[in-house]
Amino acid sequence: MTLDSFAENTVAAELTKYAIWLLSPLGLWIALTVFAGLGLFGRGQWRVHLLVLAQLQLLAFSLPWVGDSLLGRLEDEALVLEANRPLPAQVDAIVVLGGGLEGRFDGVRALPDLNDAGDRVWQGARLYKQGVATRIVLSGGQFQTDPRKEAEAPGMKMFMLDMGVPEDALVIEDNSRTTFENAVRTRELLGERARSIALVTSAFHMGRSVLWFEKAGFTVYPVRTDIRVLNESRAFWEWLPKPQALDESTVAIKEYLGRLQLKVSGAYETGGSQ
Secondary structure, three states, X not given: OOHHHXXXXXXXXXXXXXXXXXXXXXXXXXXXXXXXXXXEOEOOHHHHHHHHHHHHHHHHHOOHHHHHHHHHHHHHHHHHHHHHOOOOOOOOEEEEEOOOEEOOEOOOEOOOEEOOOOHHHHHHHHHHHOOOOOOEEEEOOOOOOOOOEOOHHHHHHHHHHHOXXXXXXXXXEOOOOOHHHHHHHHHHHHOOOOOEEEEEEEHHHHHHHHHHHHHOOOEEEEEEEOOOOOOOOOOHXXXXXXXXXXXXXXXXXXXXXXXXXXXXXXXOOOOOOO
């Protein structure tokens, strides 16, 4: 599958999001519980087995050591990537991927809200202030579920301006909905002359992002942010199931499924290049 043919398939992006959600721990819990309730896989003992499986998988993915193990592997990979590709003094552009904030919402949220990955925006501004590049691409759109909600890129722009980055240094890309589209649309905006980029995104997201941006023809220098797994010592009760661990597991599973999709597309076989 070529970049152009995949980009034309807008329906596939939305279907992929829904499929990944269905395969998340909470999605599986809902699906298995519904199947058991409707008796789709038989009644009696099979129904009990499905209900038990639904509870056990949700419990397992809520354990901190499970979430840390799944997410930690991705973050460790990003650490190695960053170490093997040290950032040069200058690149053609800094690219900050969306995911670090929630956009404005008409009548409800007057300003964008930073989330756990909000340091993506801060790190991008920091690199600009260090003179790494004269342009920053802010790449992040949204699924059109509600037209009142603003895309991420304009929200990132607002924070960048507040941190002293001049407006003429900002390149806004507010149409992408996936990492693949981030890469393709960034290439379209920067043109073929731009070769090297400092890619700013969460550590767990870095491996897949590097592959897509290399496939779009960039030389990529990773800049990790949003590092969640610290491998710190914990008291016994901190290893008990908790919502934060379920969130870590969900984020990691989503990323692994995204990599599976990338592998099916053929980018892994080509080593991430065109």
